[in-house]
Amino acid sequence: MHRRLLVVLVPLAVLLVAALGVPLSVTVAEREMQETYVNRLGDVGRFASLAETALSTGRTEALQQELTRYHELYGIPVALIDTSGTVLLGPTDAYEQAARAEPALPRIVTAALAGARSEPSWEWAPWDDSALVVAEPVGRDSEVVGAVVTISDLSKTRDAILVRWARLAGLGLLPLIALSAVAWPVSAWVLRPVRKLDAATSRISEGDLTIRADAEAGPIELRRLAESFNTMMDAVENAVQRQRAFVSDASHQLRNPLTSLRLAVESLAPHLRPDGDGRQAYDIAVDELKAMQRMLNSLQASARMESIRTTSPVDLDEVLATRVDRWRALTATAGQTLTVDVPPGLRLLEPTGGLGSILDELVSNALRLSDAQVVEVVARAGVGDGAVVTVAVRDDGQGLDVSERAQALRRFWRSPRHQNVPGTGLGLAICADLIGAAGGQLRLEEGLPRPDGSGHGFAAVVALPVVPRVAARSGAPAPM
Numbered sequence: 001m002h003r004r005l006l007v008v009l010v011p012l013a014v015l016l017v018a019a020l021g022v023p024l025s026v027t028v029a030e031r032e033m034q035e036t037y038v039n040r041l042g043d044v045g046r047f048a049s050l051a052e053t054a055l056s057t058g059r060t061e062a063l064q065q066e067l068t069r070y071h072e073l074y075g076i077p078v079a080l081i082d083t084s085g086t087v088l089l090g091p092t093d094a095y096e097q098a099a100r101a102e103p104a105l106p107r108i109v110t111a112a113l114a115g116a117r118s119e120p121s122w123e124w125a126p127w128d129d130s131a132l133v134v135a136e137p138v139g140r141d142s143e144v145v146g147a148v149v150t151i152s153d154l155s156k157t158r159d160a161i162l163v164r165w166a167r168l169a170g171l172g173l174l175p176l177i178a179l180s181a182v183a184w185p186v187s188a189w190v191l192r193p194v195r196k197l198d199a200a201t202s203r204i205s206e207g208d209l210t211i212r213a214d215a216e217a218g219p220i221e222l223r224r225l226a227e228s229f230n231t232m233m234d235a236v237e238n239a240v241q242r243q244r245a246f247v248s249d250a251s252h253q254l255r256n257p258l259t260s261l262r263l264a265v266e267s268l269a270p271h272l273r274p275d276g277d278g279r280q281a282y283d284i285a286v287d288e289l290k291a292m293q294r295m296l297n298s299l300q301a302s303a304r305m306e307s308i309r310t311t312s313p314v315d316l317d318e319v320l321a322t323r324v325d326r327w328r329a330l331t332a333t334a335g336q337t338l339t340v341d342v343p344p345g346l347r348l349l350e351p352t353g354g355l356g357s358i359l360d361e362l363v364s365n366a367l368r369l370s371d372a373q374v375v376e377v378v379a380r381a382g383v384g385d386g387a388v389v390t391v392a393v394r395d396d397g398q399g400l401d402v403s404e405r406a407q408a409l410r411r412f413w414r415s416p417r418h419q420n421v422p423g424t425g426l427g428l429a430i431c432a433d434l435i436g437a438a439g440g441q442l443r444l445e446e447g448l449p450r451p452d453g454s455g456h457g458f459a460a461v462v463a464l465p466v467v468p469r470v471a472a473r474s475g476a477p478a479p480m
Helices: 003-059 061-074 091-098 105-114 153-203 220-266 277-306 316-321 325-331 355-369 404-407 426-437
Strands: 078-082 086-089 130-138 146-152 314-315 335-339 347-350 374-381 388-395 441-449 456-465
Touching: 003 061, 003 078, 003 153, 061 086, 061 314, 078 091, 086 091, 091 146, 091 441, 105 146, 105 316, 105 355, 105 374, 153 220, 220 441, 277 316, 314 374, 316 355, 325 335, 325 355, 325 374, 347 388, 355 374, 355 388, 355 426, 355 456, 426 441, 426 456
Parallel strands: 335 374, 388 441
Antiparallel strands: 078 086, 078 146, 130 146, 314 347, 374 388, 388 456, 441 456
8 A cells, every 4th residue: 555655656756856857957058058158258259359460460370379279279170260261270171170060150150250249059958969169250340350260069068967967866866765765664654554444344344343443553643533433333333232132132032921922822722612713813823923933033043143244165065965965855855856056166155154054044945935846056156356156046936026036135024925834034134144244145036937837936046255275285286
C-alpha cells in the first residue's frame, strides 16, 4: 500500500523539481552565453578602435600581429574586412574556412557595415553546433570603412553549460532521494494501522466479531478512526450476541412448557372416544405441538451454528463417503433412485456446520417435498482465478416456479403445497446463510425434466470457493 503512496508522491516531487529546475537551467545557459558574448563584444570593440587608427595612419603591421596572436592564443579567427567583404587583415584562411560554415554571417556582416552592432543569436542549446559571430563596424555612421568580425566556436561554452546542468541535476536529485528515504518509513508508519484495519475487516467479514483494530499506533486521525471502528464493533458484537442469546434462551425456555403441554395433551388420549369429535381436535393439537417443537429445535440449531463462523478446507470425497450410503438407503426405502456424479480430488471451503449437514438438508428436501423419482447429486470444478466448486442436488419432482424460488430462501417461508408436510421453513435459509458466510452462494434453479414432460423439478446448487492443493514437498505432485 505504501508503494502506491510513493508512486503518487515521487512523481509529484519530480514535477516540482522539474518546474523549478528547468527555468533555472535556462537562466544558467543564457548567463553563460551572455558572458561569452560580452567578452567577444569587448574584443571586437578594441580591435575596431585599433583598426580605425591603423587605417587612418596606414600602419597595419601591429594590428596584423594582434589579430594573428589572438587567433593563436584563443583559436578564434578574427578579421578586418572592407565594405566589399574582402579580408584586409587577420588569419585569412582560418576566417574563410569558419565563415563557410556559418549561414548567418553575411547578414551580420552586412548589418555591421551599415553601422549597426550585431546582436547575439542565443543559440546556446548543447545540441546546437553553430558558432557565435560578432561584428563591430570600423568608423561611425556614414564613415564606416570596414568591420571587425570574430567567429567563436562555442563547444567549450556548451560544455560548461552541460557541467552546470549536471550540477543542478545532482542538486535536484538530493531532495528526491531524501523524500524517498523519508517517505518509505513514514508512509509505512502512517499506513500500518490501515493495513491492520483492513486485516481486521477481512476477519470480521469471515464472521469473527471479536477482532479489534489497533488504536495505539499511527497518526492521531487513524487512531480516532480505529477507536470509532472498535466502538462500532463492540456495539455490533453485543447486538449479535444478544440476538443469538435471545433466540437460544427463548427456544430453551419455551421447550419445557411446550413439553409439559404436550404431555398434558397426550395424557388425554385414554379419555377420548375413538369416534368422537375430541379425537380429531386431539390429533390436530398433537401435530401442532410437534411442529412447534421442531421449530424450537431449528431455532436453537440456527443460533448455535451462527455463533461459529470459522471455515476450513475439506475434500468433497471424504464428505460424500460418510453420506452417500445413508442417502441411498433413504431413497431405496421411498422407492426412489439416487445418482451421484462427483469427480475425485475436489477440494473446497467447508461452511460452518459442515458441508455434509447442508447436503443432508438439500437431499432431504428432495426426498420429502418434491415427490421425485430420481434425485441426482452432481459436482463440477471451475478453473482460473476465483474458481468455485458447484455441487447441485437435482430432482424430477414438483419443483418451484420462478416466483416461489425467489422467496424460498426466506426464513419460515413454505410453499402452499407443503403446508401439511413436516418442516419449519428454516432449512434452506440457514443453508444459504452458512454458505454465504463461507464466501459461496446457494442458487435455486430448475431441476431434471419430469417423466410426464410437464416441466422440470427442483435444483439447489451450492457454489463454494476452490481450495488449491499444496504439494507435500518441493517438486512433488499435489495429492489427489
